[in-house]
Amino acid sequence: MARSSATSDVFNAVAEVHRRDILDALITGEKAVGAIVNDLPMSQPQVSKHLRVLSDVGLVRCRADGRRRLYRLDPEHLRPLHEWLAKYEQAWNDRLDRLDDYLAEIQGQGEPQ
Amino acid sequence: MARSSATSDVFNAVAEVHRRDILDALITGEKAVGAIVNDLPMSQPQVSKHLRVLSDVGLVRCRADGRRRLYRLDPEHLRPLHEWLAKYEQAWNDRLDRLDDYLAEIQGQGEPQ
DNA sequence: TTGACATATGCCTAAGTAGGCATATAATCG
DNA sequence: CGATTATATGCCTACTTAGGCATATGTCAA
Secondary structure, eight states, rough: OOOOOOGOHHEEEEEHHHHHHHHHHHTTEEEEEEHHHHHHTTOOHHHHHHHHHHHHHHEEEEEETTTTTEEEGGGGHHHHHHHHHHHHHTTTTHHHHHHHHHHHHHHHOOOOO | OOSOGGGOOOOHHHHHHHHHHHHHTTTTOOOOOHHHHHHHTTTTHHHHHHHHHHHTTEEEEEEEEEEEEEEEEOOGGGHHHHHHHHHHHHHHHHHHHHHHHHHHHHHHHOEEE
């Protein structure tokens, strides 16, 4: 048996590196499919299919603009991940607080945009 | 092609519901395999195999105690997830701040232990 | 309408893997 | 040592899925 359907599970949707790449590409804002294809080393059908999965899970939303489809992130749907992770942050607060510090540090350093 | 090996990727390791269940079961502390089998509706080999995956990724650590193997969480290895998620928290701080509030709320309410 | 551009889908194959079952390994006890 | 308990592995099958390719669908322009 394989993993339960990625279509209905944010965890599975995000488990795919390429899908994370797409989400990362959308962090800067709304983008057309073609733009994503240009930014990432993926074929157009590949991108479209991954966008479909991400869309089914709610992580991205689509908007029509002429013959283009503009996709944007819907971070609200990262909530399950966030909640799940939060349980562990609570349990081992001290260790993860250090992690938070570390993150704040590297984020403070490299903020090009 | 299937997803890239779960053995080398925290995201994939955590994508499996049963593996998350095991991790959740270990939140309260170190547990023997048998204890996990008792707590969750899974067979012993099933639990052992999932523990193997989690172990390979570093999310759990094993300690021998007689004929038992005690497993405990190593939250440090949740860092990739945390870091990845942090990027989005930064980008949409206002939205996820509300989520943080919400989480703090429900966590403050139900703290039985 | 015809043609060019933009994106989505369908079909197919290869590959990874979860779970069941039996069994191997390991440790303890008598 | 032999028996029992505790856990890990191996084999097998079924199911999911990523990616390639071709093509359908949709939109705009002339």
